[in-house]
Amino acid sequence: MISILYEILNTIRRNKMRTFLTGFAVAWGIFMLIVLLGSGNGLKNGFSSNFGDRLMNVVQVSSWRTNIPYAGFQSGRRVNLDNRDVKLTSAEYGNYINFVIGNINLGSKNISNGAEYLSSSMSGVNPKRIIIDGAKITQGNGRFINDLDIRENRKVIVISQRAKEILFKNESAIGKTVNVSGIIYTVVGVYYIENRQDVTTSYIPISTAQIIYNRGINLSNFAFTLNENIYDKETNDEFMSSYRKRIAQVHQVSPEDDNAIWYWNRFEGYLEMANVSKFINIAVWIIGIFTLLSGIVGVSNIMLITVRERTREFGIRKSIGASPLSILKLVIAESIFVTTIFGYIGLVCGVGITEFASQFFQPEQAGRNSFNAFLNPTVDINVAVQATLLLIIAGTVAGFFPALKAVRIKTIEALNNK
Amino acid sequence: MPKIIKLKNINKTYYNGAPLHVLKGIDIEINRGEFVSIMGSSGSGKSTLLNILGILDNYDTGEYYLNDVLIKNLSETRAAYFRNKLIGFVFQSFNLISFKNAMENVALPLYYQKTGRKTRNKTALEYLDKLGLKEWAYHMPNELSGGQKQRVAIARALISKPQIILADEPTGALDSKTSAEVLDVLKKVNETGMTMIIVTHESGVANQTNKIIRLKDGIIESVEDNSEHNFSSFGIQNIK
Numbered sequence: 001m002i003s004i005l006y007e008i009l010n011t012i013r014r015n016k017m018r019t020f021l022t023g024f025a026v027a028w029g030i031f032m033l034i035v036l037l038g039s040g041n042g043l044k045n046g047f048s049s050n051f052g053d054r055l056m057n058v059v060q061v062s063s064w065r066t067n068i069p070y071a072g073f074q075s076g077r078r079v080n081l082d083n084r085d086v087k088l089t090s091a092e093y094g095n096y097i098n099f100v101i102g103n104i105n106l107g108s109k110n111i112s113n114g115a116e117y118l119s120s121s122m123s124g125v126n127p128k129r130i131i132i133d134g135a136k137i138t139q140g141n142g143r144f145i146n147d148l149d150i151r152e153n154r155k156v157i158v159i160s161q162r163a164k165e166i167l168f169k170n171e172s173a174i175g176k177t178v179n180v181s182g183i184i185y186t187v188v189g190v191y192y193i194e195n196r197q198d199v200t201t202s203y204i205p206i207s208t209a210q211i212i213y214n215r216g217i218n219l220s221n222f223a224f225t226l227n228e229n230i231y232d233k234e235t236n237d238e239f240m241s242s243y244r245k246r247i248a249q250v251h252q253v254s255p256e257d258d259n260a261i262w263y264w265n266r267f268e269g270y271l272e273m274a275n276v277s278k279f280i281n282i283a284v285w286i287i288g289i290f291t292l293l294s295g296i297v298g299v300s301n302i303m304l305i306t307v308r309e310r311t312r313e314f315g316i317r318k319s320i321g322a323s324p325l326s327i328l329k330l331v332i333a334e335s336i337f338v339t340t341i342f343g344y345i346g347l348v349c350g351v352g353i354t355e356f357a358s359q360f361f362q363p364e365q366a367g368r369n370s371f372n373a374f375l376n377p378t379v380d381i382n383v384a385v386q387a388t389l390l391l392i393i394a395g396t397v398a399g400f401f402p403a404l405k406a407v408r409i410k411t412i413e414a415l416n417n418k
Numbered sequence: 419m420p421k422i423i424k425l426k427n428i429n430k431t432y433y434n435g436a437p438l439h440v441l442k443g444i445d446i447e448i449n450r451g452e453f454v455s456i457m458g459s460s461g462s463g464k465s466t467l468l469n470i471l472g473i474l475d476n477y478d479t480g481e482y483y484l485n486d487v488l489i490k491n492l493s494e495t496r497a498a499y500f501r502n503k504l505i506g507f508v509f510q511s512f513n514l515i516s517f518k519n520a521m522e523n524v525a526l527p528l529y530y531q532k533t534g535r536k537t538r539n540k541t542a543l544e545y546l547d548k549l550g551l552k553e554w555a556y557h558m559p560n561e562l563s564g565g566q567k568q569r570v571a572i573a574r575a576l577i578s579k580p581q582i583i584l585a586d587e588p589t590g591a592l593d594s595k596t597s598a599e600v601l602d603v604l605k606k607v608n609e610t611g612m613t614m615i616i617v618t619h620e621s622g623v624a625n626q627t628n629k630i631i632r633l634k635d636g637i638i639e640s641v642e643d644n645s646e647h648n649f650s651s652f653g654i655q656n657i658k
Contacts, residue, residue: 003529003532003534003535006535007529010517010518010522011517014517014518015517312513313515313516315513316513316514316515317515317526317530318494318498318501319472319474319501319507319513320501320502320507320526320527320530320574320578321498321499321501321502321503321527321530321531321578322498322530323494323495323498323499323530324494324495324498325495326530410474410475411474411494412469412474412475415474415509415513
């Protein structure tokens with residue numbers, strides 16, 4: 001084994017150009033593949049990061065003023081959503097949804113703790129809001145609004161990590177009170193949302209909000225999650241058109257009036273993203289396979305030339321006692337050696353450049369309106385290693401057949417080969 | 419005298435288009451330690467005969483005993499083994515591997531005998547020393563003169579301690595002075611007891627050998643004793 005390695009090293013050292021060309025084809029193929037896969041992953045990661053951990057199947061319904069005169073009403077009428085819409089939705093569309101929750105936007109409020117204060121938007125919410133917003137509460141940071149808070153109209157508040165840092169610095173906020181424009185709330189939880197460190201929205205129980213801020217049964221908006229009966233664009237469109245008609249009828253507005261009642265269907269965005277992801281995936285794979293193929297073709301081309309060039313040498317070796325098998329072994333071992341070394345170089349360069357690039361594409365932290373087009377453009381090391389192995393095998397096979405051909409040439413003909 | 423080579427009624431036909439009967443029943447016996455030349459014009463079958471002797475080519479009918487082993491229908495691997503063990507080649511065009519230096523070229527037969535690298539390089543240096551090429555051991559073939567290359571090739575042929583040396587026009591690519599030197603080397607090798615067979619069409623070369631086998635149109639025309647080295651190019655020794 002060591003003996004054959006010496007033989008290979010000797011051959012390689014004396015045939016630098018040939019070795020370099022073979023190796024370059026391999027290294028380049030792997031490098032391009034990794035960069036390509038990394039870029040594809042970057043795009044995909046960028047897209048999905050914009051959705052974060054929030055639920056993908058949420059529809060949010062809000063209202064404003066009518067734009068279209070309808071049923072005897074002039075345009076410009078204010079439309080109000082309320083608890084009855086929530087009940088109707090869960091009663092009539094229960095087959096398509098998991099749950100419905102109302103929400104009250106209380107606008108911007110001043111929240112203070114002694115001398116520390118911040119201005120943050122506040123919402124009256126249901127316990128399930130935490131799922132829809134993708135908020136998380138870690139161990140030791142209390143809890144979210146619960147059913148008991150709602151039933152007993154408790155004056156409790158859940159604040160964001162950012163708000164906690166401003167109001168309480170390094171101390172724990174749980175059990176302490178904050179002053180919200182003259183009303184005292186007890187902090188029961190501190191939440192965070194991944195990739196949205198600047199979020200400051202505070203949550204209080206919806207019942208408390210309706211009473212204290214005098215909202216009656218009115219809601220600012222409500223949201224529901226679609227269940228497995230809505231799974232593609234078609235079922236989604238069908239459901240939405242039926243649902244819009246129904247809500248429009250209840251509030252006596254035109255179903256075409258997008259200003260009166262408007263819907264934000266996250267599932268549609270998700271479907272679009274899934275489409276884009278799928279497209280990127282397919283594109284990356286197609287280009288990747290062709291890149292790999294060109295690498296393989298490059299390797300086999302050079303192998304073919306190499307073996308042809310060495311026909312006479314093989315003849316000489318055979319005339320002094322080399323068996324056909326030993327020649328074959330020599331060629332294949334050399335091929336494996338070269339492709340492995342250079343494949344590894346290409347792998348390291350490719351991973352290096354994707355990791356280097358990923359430093360420039362840190363997640364945006366500007367809050368709600370941030371958008372990441374490109375994030376973490378790196379590849380799974382398994383994919384990289386598999387691609388390298390594939391190329392090594394391909395290189396070997398590519399070298400094998402020309403080698404076999406060369407070995408089969410009669411020694412005497414090989415010797416006379418110029 | 420022990421016979422190192424016995425050829426009995428060797429026939430060889432090439433089938434490239436029209437069948438070409440190249441060797442038509444060759445019978446040769448060569449003793450151990452003999453210095454023999456095979457002469458003939460081109461097309462006489464002398465190269466084919468050498469290829470068969472060197473186990474580089476097969477024959478159709480007949481029997482070929484090399485060192486009392488029947489050499490017939492061998493597999494490539496088996497043929498390679500016998501070439502390595504029994505035969506040393508010296509070619510007209512030297513056939514050195516261009517990217518290996520003189521020492522590595524000489525050591526190569528030992529590589530195929532699975533000798534360790536250090537031992538084979540040491541042995542190669544010894545053989546190069548014997549042929550007066552010690553200072554050239556680390557030179558590449560393209561840095562050597564024709565005569566030096568041929569001496570490297572002879573060292574390579576000798577290193578595996580073969581039973582016979584087959585030389586195919588060993589001076590064909592050399593000038594007269596260098597030819598004489600190389601022939602001198604071959605002669606000295608023969609004097610150590612090595613059986614030596616030279617294929618040539620040059621009478622001057624043949625005259626250096628002790629026995630001349632003349633081949634014509636695939637049959638042996640004559641076998642002449644030449645121990646007096648007074649061979650004339652016409653092959654008629656007795657007329658002077």
